[in-house]
Amino acid sequence: MSWVQVYSASNSLEAHSLKGMLEAMGMDVMLKGDSLSSATGELPADVVAVTLWVDALRSAKAREALHQYELQAESLWYCSSCQEENSGSFELCWQCSTPRNES
Numbered sequence: 001m002s003w004v005q006v007y008s009a010s011n012s013l014e015a016h017s018l019k020g021m022l023e024a025m026g027m028d029v030m031l032k033g034d035s036l037s038s039a040t041g042e043l044p045a046d047v048v049a050v051t052l053w054v055d056a057l058r059s060a061k062a063r064e065a066l067h068q069y070e071l072q073a074e075s076l077w078y079c080s081s082c083q084e085e086n087s088g089s090f091e092l093c094w095q096c097s098t099p100r101n102e103s
Helices: 011-023 033-040 056-074
Strands: 002-009 028-031 048-055 077-078 084-085
Touching: 002 011, 002 056, 011 028, 011 048, 011 056, 056 077
Parallel strands: none
Antiparallel strands: 002 048, 028 048, 077 084
């Protein structure tokens, strides 16, 4: 299998979430740089980034899914209960925990 990098996550939590998303789509995913997160205070931020790698044959599908993830994260929605503005990546209102699909 030939691995290619498809994404550079901003932190380990995001990397693991995206890994789970891609695995749910039937892809094998490898994370690189995750073990460096313990050295965060000692290394520059761009060195600590966790990268996602997939089989080269599935890279186009992975990149499209990751692109859709980024588009969703950039959108905003407003809570129907408290009218708070929320990031598109939130499924629950950060202020009152109302689910997004009800807003």
